[in-house]
Structure formats: structure tokens, C-alpha cells
Amino acid sequence: MKLIASLLILAFFATVPLWLQDQYYLHTLVVTGIFMLAAMSLNLLLGFTGQLSLGHVAFFGIGAYVSALTSLGFSVTIFGMPIVHEPWPPFVGLIFGALAAGLCGYLIGKLAFRVRGAYFVIVTISFAEVVRLVSLNWVELTNGPLALPGIPPMTLGFEWSGYLTLWGKAQNYYFVLAVIVLTYVLIRRLVYSPYGRAMIALRENETLAVSVGISVTKYLVLAAVFSGALAGLAGGLYAHYIQIIDPMIFMFLNTVTMVIMVITGGKGTLAGPVVGGLIFGIAPVVLRSYVGPEVQWILYGVLMILIVFVLPEGIVPAIERWFNRGGASRSPTGRGASSGGSSGDGSALALSGSGKGNS
Amino acid sequence: MDQLLQHLVNTIIMGGTYALLGIGLTLIFGIMRIVNFTHGELYAFGAYMMYFFATILGMNFFVSIAFAIAAGMLLGAIIEFLLLRPKRGADIDTTMLIMIGAWIVMQNTEHLAWGGIAKSITSPLPEAPLVIGPVSVSWLRVMVLVIALALIAASYMVINRTKLGKAMRATFQDSDTAALMGININSIYTMTFGFGSALAAAAGALLGPVFVVTPTMGDLASLKAFAIVILGGLGNITGAAIGGFILAFAEEIGAGYISSGYRDAMGFVIIIIVLLFRPTGLFAKAERVG
Numbered sequence: 001m002k003l004i005a006s007l008l009i010l011a012f013f014a015t016v017p018l019w020l021q022d023q024y025y026l027h028t029l030v031v032t033g034i035f036m037l038a039a040m041s042l043n044l045l046l047g048f049t050g051q052l053s054l055g056h057v058a059f060f061g062i063g064a065y066v067s068a069l070t071s072l073g074f075s076v077t078i079f080g081m082p083i084v085h086e087p088w089p090p091f092v093g094l095i096f097g098a099l100a101a102g103l104c105g106y107l108i109g110k111l112a113f114r115v116r117g118a119y120f121v122i123v124t125i126s127f128a129e130v131v132r133l134v135s136l137n138w139v140e141l142t143n144g145p146l147a148l149p150g151i152p153p154m155t156l157g158f159e160w161s162g163y164l165t166l167w168g169k170a171q172n173y174y175f176v177l178a179v180i181v182l183t184y185v186l187i188r189r190l191v192y193s194p195y196g197r198a199m200i201a202l203r204e205n206e207t208l209a210v211s212v213g214i215s216v217t218k219y220l221v222l223a224a225v226f227s228g229a230l231a232g233l234a235g236g237l238y239a240h241y242i243q244i245i246d247p248m249i250f251m252f253l254n255t256v257t258m259v260i261m262v263i264t265g266g267k268g269t270l271a272g273p274v275v276g277g278l279i280f281g282i283a284p285v286v287l288r289s290y291v292g293p294e295v296q297w298i299l300y301g302v303l304m305i306l307i308v309f310v311l312p313e314g315i316v317p318a319i320e321r322w323f324n325r326g327g328a329s330r331s332p333t334g335r336g337a338s339s340g341g342s343s344g345d346g347s348a349l350a351l352s353g354s355g356k357g358n359s
Numbered sequence: 360m361d362q363l364l365q366h367l368v369n370t371i372i373m374g375g376t377y378a379l380l381g382i383g384l385t386l387i388f389g390i391m392r393i394v395n396f397t398h399g400e401l402y403a404f405g406a407y408m409m410y411f412f413a414t415i416l417g418m419n420f421f422v423s424i425a426f427a428i429a430a431g432m433l434l435g436a437i438i439e440f441l442l443l444r445p446k447r448g449a450d451i452d453t454t455m456l457i458m459i460g461a462w463i464v465m466q467n468t469e470h471l472a473w474g475g476i477a478k479s480i481t482s483p484l485p486e487a488p489l490v491i492g493p494v495s496v497s498w499l500r501v502m503v504l505v506i507a508l509a510l511i512a513a514s515y516m517v518i519n520r521t522k523l524g525k526a527m528r529a530t531f532q533d534s535d536t537a538a539l540m541g542i543n544i545n546s547i548y549t550m551t552f553g554f555g556s557a558l559a560a561a562a563g564a565l566l567g568p569v570f571v572v573t574p575t576m577g578d579l580a581s582l583k584a585f586a587i588v589i590l591g592g593l594g595n596i597t598g599a600a601i602g603g604f605i606l607a608f609a610e611e612i613g614a615g616y617i618s619s620g621y622r623d624a625m626g627f628v629i630i631i632i633v634l635l636f637r638p639t640g641l642f643a644k645a646e647r648v649g
């Protein structure tokens with residue numbers, strides 16, 4: 001039943017470029033898809049392990065810069081040693097971008113999970129700011145505030161099959177859609193695997209999870225690596241689609257966008273970031289004809305506060321509950337009936353963990 | 360050598376306002392355990408209020424500073440009352456999301472209300488700098504330091520010597536027992552948040568005339584305040600005061616001897632180093648467990 005619904009939704013999105021001729025709307029959908037991917041990666045940390053990464057844009061931006069520089073080539077001098085890199089195909093760049101972001105996820109995970117909670121948040125923000133300042137000041141490599149133009153569009157294929165360069169909006173749309181579907185399936189498999197269950201166990205009750213032999217650091221670092229790599233992948237897609245990037249990519253507001261997508265859609269659910277991503281990808285296009293960007297941001301801020309107050313679980317769990325009013329909750333991923341229904345503030349577990357703040 | 364002396368003087372002057380920011384946040388973040396992203400916005404709010412009172416209304420410079428601080432305190436108390444009081448006892452992530460929302464709303468409201476163009480506040484102090492040997496410093500900056508030090512001393516007195524300060528410390532050590540002893544803990548929470556916010560607004564009102572006032576000036580201020588609080592240890596007032604001066608010193612040396620582009624990176628480097636080697640802060644006594 002659920003599978004059929006998913007396939008129908010997917011079929012609908014596959015037909016969009018056939019009837020949507022307006023290039024601007026198609027462009028909006030491509031960018032929405034890329035940010036949706038970033039939100040899905042954030043959801044791995046925020047939703048499934050309960051760690052709020054507020055520097056997520058760093059992974060996104062590192063993926064974008066590494067992918068762009070790999071395919072553009074660069075020559076820099078580090079400590080008097082010249083390093084020259086010849087351009088490689090964009091697809092290799094995309095993979096390198098994801099790997100570099102995953103490596104950063106590993107380092108940040110190793111560092112930050114020794115001190116969690118508020119500290120983790122602050123380390124991730126600091127990391128993003130340091131990366132932003134490096135991208136702004138290392139002019140030789142990144143071109144600094146002058147931006148990095150002329151990034152080649154994504155090219156697919158092998159020597160024996162011929163190459164396809166994604167110039168058009170519709171081609172990029174299908175590519176991003178394919179990556180989203182793959183990522184969704186991958187995250188789904190991860191979440192339902194023993195690894196995913198261990199992460200959820202850590203989120204729900206760390207003391208209990210540790211007592212049955214789940215290693216905190218191992219699973220949290222694993223989640224950070226995976227999440228970072230996915231965000232880097234999204235960043236790489238962005239760089240090759242937009243074809244120009246500058247240090248503004250590291251803006252804190254981009255992280256906030258991802259956070260809003262995840263918490264509105266429903267953190268810790270598979271569909272949450274997809275729903276939230278669609279809403280906040282399309283909302284600016286609808287709103288822009290009525291109000292300026294400042295008012296839009298004010299509305300998003302107010303909405304974020306309202307969501308926390310009114311619908312702390314997000315939209316997807318609320319809809320699921322509405323559908324399953326009769327039946328028992330069976331999703332192992334959602335915050336089911338066992339955790340008291342409200343995300344955190346109501347459950348006894350959450351209170352014993354951080355309510356008093358005397359860790 | 361002369362250059363180093365000048366850097367040290369600049370350090371002391373910036374350090375005073377950083378210390379104000381840090382003490383304000385250590386009350387809110389360190390003691391109330393609220394990851395307060397509005398702190399930088401209250402700093403910006405203080406600067407805009409200073410602009411409003413001193414430049415638009417043309418009021419006396421020092422009266423304007425007092426009014427800006429009062430306005431910051433009021434706004435802080437309102438934020439606490441409206442957004443945090445209903446979520447008392449919620450986990451740290453919940454309040455953090457609320458504060459991020461509030462931060463976006465405040466910053467964009469400022470942008471909407473005042474426009475994106477930087478505002479400058481005129482000061483009544485003489486333009487000619489004060490020159491002592493090889494070091495020169497403007498009278499405005501000297502005044503900023505004097506007021507900042509006075510405010511630091513005043514907050515230290517309030518927290519350690521008054522009945523209100525005692526009630527605050529009691530509430531955050533054990534709010535249930537404090538309530539049983541007849542302390543109105545709800546009003547203590549509101550007052551503490553207001554007090555912390557007032558210090559942020561004071562820093563903004565003092566630095567507004569030194570630099571310019573822009574809607575996004577609060578972003579870095581928030582993050583720097585977090586760096587100071589982590590440096591000094593959560594909830595450690597003295598630590599935050601010293602942390603403010605250390606951050607100012609690191610920035611000054613970083614900008615002077617490495618590259619001025621990395622001035623603002625110093626705070627984040629400090630955060631990462633401190634958390635690697637001394638996660639409880641530089642001045643922590645052994646932390647109580649349980």
C-alpha cells in the first residue's frame with residue numbers, strides 16, 4: 001500500500017518536465033531537490049541520532065568547492081610547494097566532493113561527540129564559520145569573494161558508452177530526482193539496518209543503549225560521516241548545476257533553511273525532509289510576488305517557533321497518525337506511541353537526560 | 360614593540376565590551392542552559408536603540424546609553440516571557456529551535472525597520488585621540504572601556520552581593536528547592552534573561568558609536584559570545600570576563616600578525632582548541648556531578 005503510494009508519487013514527479021514548460025519553475029524544482037537532499041542528510045544527524053548540526057552548510061559548501069575545483073583544476077602554492085591539478089570529469093569531482101565532506105564529518109564527529117548537546121551545536125557552527133572565512137581569504141584557491149565561475153555542467157557516461165552533458169533544466173531535473181530516489185532508498189536501508197536501530201536507540205535512551213553494548217562514538221561518528229558525505233554530494237550537484245559558487249554558499253541562513261525543512265516535515269521520519277523540502281523550496285517562489293525577502297524570513301522564523309509549539313513532531317508524523325487513528329503505530333523510525341507522543345519535552349526519558357541540565 | 364603596545368591597548372578596549380557580551384551570555388547559556396541565538400540580536404538591538412535615542416531623537420549621549428540598556432532588558436524579558444516560559448523544562452534542542460526562530464525574526468525585523476544601509480552614531484567626545492607615548496587611542500574608546508568596566512563591576516555586585524543575585528544562583532542550582540524556599544522562580548528566570556540581554560544591549564550601545572550599525576552585526580557577536588562563554592566555562596562569571604579579554608587579545612594578534620581576514624576566525628579556533636583540550640573551560644573548578 002505504502003509502496004504503491006510512493007511509486008505513484010514518484011511517477012508524478014517523473015512526468016513534471018513533460019507538462020511544466022516554464023524554465024524558471026523547473027529551475028526552482030531542481031534547486032529544491034538539491035536542498036531536499038541536504039535536508040535529508042541533516043535529518044540523519046538531527047532526526048535519527050538527535051544531534052543538531054548547525055554547521056551543516058559547511059559540508060554542503062565543501063562538497064561544492066571540492067567538486068568544482070576537481071573539475072576546474074587549480075594551482076596553488078602551499079609552504080613554497082607548488083601543487084597543480086589538471087581538470088578531471090565533473091562526475092569524479094562529485095565523488096571527491098562527497099568524500100571530502102564525509103572526511104570532515106568524521107573529524108567533526110570525532111571532535112564534537114566527546115562533548116555533546118549544546119557544545120556539539122557550537123562546534124559545528126564554528127566549523128562552518130572557519131570554512132567560510134577560509135573560502136573567503138584563500139583567494140589563490142577559491143578566488144575568494146570574486147566567486148568561482150565556469151564550473152562545467154555534470155557529464156555522465158563512460159568512454160565506451162559516449163558522454164551526456166547535462167545542459168538543460170529537464171536533464172538536471174531527472175538527474176537530481178534519480179539521486180534523491182537513490183539516497184532515499186539508501187537512508188531507508190540504513191535506518192532499518194542494525195546500524196540505524198542502534199542510532200535510534202542512542203537517541204531514545206543513551207544510557208540504556210550503552211548498557212546493551214552499543215558504542216556511542218562509533219555510531220554517532222558513522223552517522224556524521226554519512227550525513228556529511230550526502231550533504232557534500234548535494235553541494236556538488238549544486239555547483240555543477242548553478243556553475244558558479246562563492247563564499248556566500250556558507251551563509252548560516254542556508255543551514256537554517258535545512259533545519260526548517262527537517263523540523264517542519266518531521267525529524268526522524270524518512271518522508272519528513274522530502275515534504276519539508278518541497279514546502280520550503282516552493283514557498284519562496286509563491287511568496288516572492290507578495291512580500292520581500294525580509295518579510296519571508298520573518299514568516300519562516302515565526303513558523304519555526306509555531307511548529308515547535310504546536311506541531312513538535314512535524315507534518316509527516318501528524319498525517320501518519322491521522323491516517324492510522326484506528327491502528328497501532330508500527331513505524332520503528334517515528335517517535336511512536338512509546339515515547340509519549342511529543343518530541344522530547346513530554347517524555348520522561350528526555351527529562352531525565354537534560355531537563356535539569358546538571359550533567 | 361610600539362606596535363605590540365598598541366595591540367595591547369586595543370585588546371583592553373575591545374575586551375571590555377566582549378566581557379559584557381560574555382557575562383550576559385554565560386548567565387543565559389551557562390546557567391539557564393538556553394542556547395541563546397538572540398544574544399547577538401540584542402547586541403544589535405542595543406546599537407540601534409543607541410542610534411535611535413542619540414542620533415534621531417538627539418538625546419544626551421550617556422542618557423541614550425542608559426535607555427538602550429533598559430530597552431534591551433525589556434526586550435529580553437519579553438522574549439523570555441513569551442517564548443521560553445511556556446517551554447520551561449523542555450530539552451535544550453527545543454528551546455534552541457525556538458531561539459533560532461526568534462533570531463531570524465529579530466534580524467529581519469531590524470532589516471525591515473532600519474534598512475540595510477549602515478548607520479553611524481555621532482559621539483560628543485573630542486575627535487583628537489589621546490596620545491600616550493607611542494600609543495594613541497580615541498577618547499570614545501576610552502569612554503567605552505570605562506563604562507564597560509563599570510558595568511562588569513556592577514553585574515558582579517548584583518550577582519554576588521545582592522539578594523536578587525542570591526536568588527538567581529539558588530534557582531539555577533536547584534529550582535525546586537528554591538521554589539520551596541519562597542523564591543518566585545518564574546520571575547527569576549525572566550529577570551536573569553533580561554539581565555543577560557541588558558548586558559548584550561550595553562555592549563551594542565557602546566560599540567555602535569565606535570563602528571557602524573548594521574542589521575547583521577549580531578551574527579558574529581552571538582558566535583563570539585559563545586566562544587567567550589566556552590573559554591571561561593559555562594556559568595562562570597569571572598571566566599567570561601577574562602575570556603572576553605583573551606578573545607580580544609587573540610583577535611588583535613591574529614589580525615595584526617597573521618592576516619586581518621582571519622580576525623573573526625580566532626574565536627572559532629579558540630572554541631575548537633578549548634573543547635579539544637579543556638572542554639570545561641580554562642577556569643573550571645572540578646565540576647560537581649549529580
